[in-house]
Amino acid sequence: MDEIRKVIRDYVVKEYLEEGDDREIREDTPLITGGIVDSFSMVSLKRFLERKYSIQIPDAEATPQAFDTVNSIAALVTRFTKA
Amino acid sequence: MSSIATHPGYEELCTNFDWAIAERELGVAKGGRINIGWHCSDRICALGLASKPALIWEDFAGNGRTYTFDDLRVLSNTIAAYLDNLGLQPGERICLFMDRVPELYIGFLGILKMGGIAQPLFSAFGEDSLLTRLADAGTSAIVTQRKHVGKVRRIRERLPELRHIVVVDAGDAPLQEREVPMALDELPRVEIFDIYPSTSETPSVLHYTSGTTGQPKGAQHVHYSIVAQYLTAKWVLDLQPNDVYWCNADPGWVTGTSYGIIGPWSNGTTQVVLDSGFLTERWYTFIAKHRVTVWYSAPTAIRLLMRDGTQVVKKFDLSSLRHLCSVGEPLNAEAVIWSQEAFGLPFHDTFWQTETGCIVITNLPGMPIKPGSMGKPFPGITATVLDPRTHEPYDRPGPVGLIALRPGWPSMIRSYWNNPTGYAGKFRNGWYLCGDRASIDPDGYFWFVGRDDDVINTGGHLVGPFEIESALLEHPAVAESAAVAKPDPVNMEVVKAFVTLKPGFEGGPDLELEIMNFVRKKLSPLAMPQEIEFIASLPKTRSGKIVRRILRSKEFGEPVGDTSTLMDE
Numbered sequence: 001m002d003e004i005r006k007v008i009r010d011y012v013v014k015e016y017l018e019e020g021d022d023r024e025i026r027e028d029t030p031l032i033t034g035g036i037v038d039s040f041s042m043v044s045l046k047r048f049l050e051r052k053y054s055i056q057i058p059d060a061e062a063t064p065q066a067f068d069t070v071n072s073i074a075a076l077v078t079r080f081t082k083a
Numbered sequence: 084m085s086s087i088a089t090h091p092g093y094e095e096l097c098t099n100f101d102w103a104i105a106e107r108e109l110g111v112a113k114g115g116r117i118n119i120g121w122h123c124s125d126r127i128c129a130l131g132l133a134s135k136p137a138l139i140w141e142d143f144a145g146n147g148r149t150y151t152f153d154d155l156r157v158l159s160n161t162i163a164a165y166l167d168n169l170g171l172q173p174g175e176r177i178c179l180f181m182d183r184v185p186e187l188y189i190g191f192l193g194i195l196k197m198g199g200i201a202q203p204l205f206s207a208f209g210e211d212s213l214l215t216r217l218a219d220a221g222t223s224a225i226v227t228q229r230k231h232v233g234k235v236r237r238i239r240e241r242l243p244e245l246r247h248i249v250v251v252d253a254g255d256a257p258l259q260e261r262e263v264p265m266a267l268d269e270l271p272r273v274e275i276f277d278i279y280p281s282t283s284e285t286p287s288v289l290h291y292t293s294g295t296t297g298q299p300k301g302a303q304h305v306h307y308s309i310v311a312q313y314l315t316a317k318w319v320l321d322l323q324p325n326d327v328y329w330c331n332a333d334p335g336w337v338t339g340t341s342y343g344i345i346g347p348w349s350n351g352t353t354q355v356v357l358d359s360g361f362l363t364e365r366w367y368t369f370i371a372k373h374r375v376t377v378w379y380s381a382p383t384a385i386r387l388l389m390r391d392g393t394q395v396v397k398k399f400d401l402s403s404l405r406h407l408c409s410v411g412e413p414l415n416a417e418a419v420i421w422s423q424e425a426f427g428l429p430f431h432d433t434f435w436q437t438e439t440g441c442i443v444i445t446n447l448p449g450m451p452i453k454p455g456s457m458g459k460p461f462p463g464i465t466a467t468v469l470d471p472r473t474h475e476p477y478d479r480p481g482p483v484g485l486i487a488l489r490p491g492w493p494s495m496i497r498s499y500w501n502n503p504t505g506y507a508g509k510f511r512n513g514w515y516l517c518g519d520r521a522s523i524d525p526d527g528y529f530w531f532v533g534r535d536d537d538v539i540n541t542g543g544h545l546v547g548p549f550e551i552e553s554a555l556l557e558h559p560a561v562a563e564s565a566a567v568a569k570p571d572p573v574n575m576e577v578v579k580a581f582v583t584l585k586p587g588f589e590g591g592p593d594l595e596l597e598i599m600n601f602v603r604k605k606l607s608p609l610a611m612p613q614e615i616e617f618i619a620s621l622p623k624t625r626s627g628k629i630v631r632r633i634l635r636s637k638e639f640g641e642p643v644g645d646t647s648t649l650m651d652e
Contacts, residue, residue, distance in 0.1 A: 015600055020233030022256075032360040033143040035182060038207065039361060039387075040542070040574075040608035044599045051592055064362050064387070 004053075004074045011048055012070070016041060027070040042067050049073070055080040090449030093459060096318070100462035102493055105314035109349065111283070113493075117306040118281045120163070120195035123348035124156040125278075136353045139327075139373060140185050143359035148185060152351070155189060158267060160276035162186075162193025165265055166224065169247050173198025173279050175223040176289060179334070180204050180213070180231055183358040186251040186267055187334055190226055191344055195287055195306070198279030202289045202301075205335030206231055211554055211605040214238040215298050216291045217245060220500055228252050232262070283307035289500055290337045292437040293547030294518075295536040301500030302337075302437045308494035309349055311441035315461060316346025319433060320377055321406045321448045328354045329370070330379040336544060337437040338410055341494070342379055363391040367399040374403040381411040383542040385418045385430060386573050393425045401426060406448060408433055411543020412575045413531040416455035432457050434529070436517060437545075438509070440494025444486075444529050457521065457529040465489035466529070467514070468521055474511035480525045483532050487514035537631045539568040541576050546610050548631060554605045555580060555612075558598050560588040565621050567635040569614065580612035581621060581634055590617025624648050 005027055013025055016037050023029075023036070031037040037045060046062050049055070057080055066076050110126075111117045127137070133153035141147040150158070171177060177199040181187040187203070194201040202220055204213065206228075213234055217225065224247035225235055235248055236259065246261065253264035281287070287306045291299040316322055320342065328347050332338035347354045355373045359365055361384060370378070407422060407430045414432040422430045434444040434457045444466055446458035460466040467476040468484035477484055495515070499506045509516055520532040539546045551566035562585045569579035582598070584590055595615045603611035622633040625648060636643045 018230055018233045020236070021230040023230065030143055030360075033362050033365055035143065035358070035360050037360075038608050040611060040613075041603060043613045044596060044603060044611065047592075047596050047599070051596065063390075064360070065364075068362065 001074055001078060004077050005070050007052065008049070008070050008073050008077070011045070012036065015044070015048075025070070027074075029070070030068055031070070032064045032068045037067065039064060045073075049077055053077055053081055090321075090447075093447060093450050093462075096447065097462040102310055102314070102463055105310045105493075109310065109313055111307075111310065113283050113307060115282060116280055117283050117285075117309060118195060118278050119287055119306050119309050119345055119349075120159055120192040121278050122309055123192055123345060124152060124159055127152045127348065127351045128156050130351060132351050135351065137348060138185060138188060139353065139355045140183075141355070141357055141359075141369065143357075143365070150185060150189070152348075155192065155348070157272050157274060158189045159192035159196055160273040161267065161270050162190050162265075163196040163276050163278075164273045165270060166193065166199060166249075167197050169224065169249075169263070171197065171199060171224055171247070174200065174286065176200045176202045176220040178202040178204055178217060178220075178222045178225040180206055180208075180225050180227040180235070181251065182206050182228065183333060183356050184228065184251070186226070186265075188344055188356065189267070191334065191340065192348075195281075196276060196278045198281060198285075200286045200289050201340075203334045203340060204291070205333060205607065207609070208234075208335075208607045209603065209605045210234045210238050211557075212550070212607055212610070214241060215550070216301070217242055219291075219298065220289055220301055223247065224249060226251060226265070229254070229256055281306045284497070286497075288340060290340070290437050292337075293538055293545045293550065294505070295538055295547065296549055297505070297547075298550060298553075299547060300502055300505055302496040303498050303500050304440055304494065305497055308341075308440045309345055311492055311494035312341045312345045313349040315442045315445075316342055316352075317350050319431070319442050319445050319447060319461065320346065320379060320408055322347060322350045322352045322377060324351070326352055326376045327374055327403070328352050328377045328379070329357075329373075329375045330354065331381060331384055332379070332410075337440070338379075341440060342410075361387060363388055363395060364398075367396065367401065370401055370404065371399045376403050377406045377408075378404060379408045379410065380430070381543040382409055382414045382418060383411065383574050385409060385414070385422065388425075389418065389421050390573070393421075396425045404428060407431065410435070410442075412540050413457070414455070419452060419454035429454070434458070434531070438496045438515075439488070439492070439517075440496065441492070443488060443492070453524075453526075453528050455530070456524075457531050459527050459529065464492055468523055468529075469511070469514060469516075471535075474514065477523075480523050483520050483522045485535055486517040486519045486521050486529070487511075488517065489513070490515050534568075537567065537635070539566070539576050539578055541568075541571070541578060541609055542574040544609050546578060550606060551578060551580065551602060551610050551612070554602045554610070555582060555598065557605065558601050560584050560594060561598065563621055563629070565629050565631050565634055566612065567631050567638060569638045571613075577613040578610060579614045579616070579638060581616050581618050583620060584617060622646075622649055
């Protein structure tokens with residue numbers, strides 16, 4: 001789980017934070033409400049997770065709530081990895 | 084200020100309608116002095132509402148601030164004086180490139196007060212989107228936040244006319260060439276500012292909007308637009324003295340300025356702003372906390388709320404809500420019915436666009452709603468549907484045609500910036516063409532059918548295929564591309580790209596994700612293709628023009644129509 005959290009956090013920092021945006025991304029930082037990842041960008045994040053972990057996340061499960069923090073995304077990935 | 088609390092009938096409102104109703108209430112006349120910045124702040128204070136809350140702002144974490152109309156007056160003076168002191172002149176374009184922070188809303192009024200043209204841009208725009216719009220407008224200054232300044236730095240060398248980059252939250256961060264800090268709380272408050280003597284036709288706001296061909300066009304509004312924005316906000320949104328109003332739209336788009344700034348504040352209405360991404364419970368918490376009474380939202384947001392069901396609604400006290408409206412894309416009948424069940428109130432659909440500046444077809448309060456219909460023309464607006472072959476109005480209800488408006492309402496744009504030919508091309512037989520198709524039923528209600536061009540309406544925002552295709556071609560693997568709309572249950576449409584690859588590249592999920600992220604960063608999350616299909620060749624005419632209509636029709640499961648002019652495979 002820690003490794004998954006690290007992968008997600010690193011990807012969010014690399015792909016969704018602007019150069020010069022010095023906000024710290026912690027595991028509980030709100031990504032959706034905090035305006036770091038929006039509902040359109042969630043599609044690319046979901047696609048990345050599906051490729052990285054060879055999983056399929058149903059659209060109904062890919063909700064803003066599920067994608068709001070590194071922790072909640074990691075929980076989602078873990079659930080589908082186990083499934 | 085009078086109101087229509089008793090909701091006179093539609094026919095009664097239309098009888099003897101005259102925009103002079105709004106002119107009288109605002110104390111303006113066509114050709115006379117009008118300054119939107121003054122009308123939304125100083126004038127409201129002069130009406131005895133100086134201590135009334137104008138803006139109740141809250142961020143995603145729940146931190147908030149309240150600004151009265153007197154704060155609006157003084158702080159917009161302060162920003163106007165700051166910009167004036169930078170040497171900015173009336174008529175220069177000043178871009179607002181920020182999240183929904185108070186400086187965005189107050190800065191909008193400040194720019195107008197010093198005679199500048201406010202150019203709000205969506206803060207999620209990437210550097211290519213930003214460059215296109217700033218270069219076309221010849222923008223002189225951009226007001227932004229530290230977290231967005233990196234995008235400006237990467238393009239500023241290609242913007243010789245951009246003299247000032249104003250950073251509202253610079254703090255101790257080192258600034259670079261042309262960058263200046265503007266900490267609003269630390270500036271000396273300017274009680275009296277010599278407001279620019281704008282008149283009704285003085286340019287006020289420049290909003291960029293997408294078309295099928297070419298880069299986005301700058302829709303040029305004037306100060307007289309306030310006449311229509313004031314009255315439509317009052318009658319359609321039904322704003323009344325004690326309302327607490329929430330408009331979900333970002334001021335980077337026209338709804339966020341016409342009805343997120345000018346409409347409510349010219350009516351002296353208290354508005355609330357939430358600077359946060361979408362989460363159902365966060366939104367309901369916000370409505371309950373601030374006792375929101377009038378809510379102007381969008382179908383995409385409503386469908387996301389619907390997805391979470393009515394049970395979650397019951398966890399919150401939303402009893403303050405009394406009037407709901409929607410804009411951005413057609414509001415489906417299911418959403419109207421759901422909102423009645425969830426909130427005990429229907430959403431009232433409204434139709435308009437960047438070029439119209441104000442709501443033009445709508446369901447007025449008190450009017451029977453036909454779920455799924457756009458409603459009827461606002462009083463003073465002559466709307467019809469034209470036969471696409473003759474560009475004449477149909478002589479009977481029923482057929483699908485082009486939505487068209489008779490020009491002349493106060494908030495219609497005066498031209499496209501640097502593009503009068505493009506503007507002239509929007510008219511046929513004296514009608515302004517909206518670019519949408521609809522039918523009219525025997526009761527005079529309009530029913531939306533779809534766009535009449537290749538523009539993609541995603542989540543209520545128009546995205547031009549040309550801009551996306553141009554960005555796709557910048558990717559080293561892409562040889563040719565076509566961007567079209569694909570139906571989507573939440574966003575109505577999303578972007579789908581068809582791509583042919585250069586020799587040596589192979590399509591696959593990794594390249595698809597790489598190209599998606601490439602476009603997202605260049606343009607915006609809205610413009611990012613949510614699906615990319617790698618194909619051997621694109622359908623083209625014999626003259627080599629890509630035929631998007633074929634690709635789009637396949638996505639919508641519609642007949643592809645005439646293919647006789649296509650190049651043989």
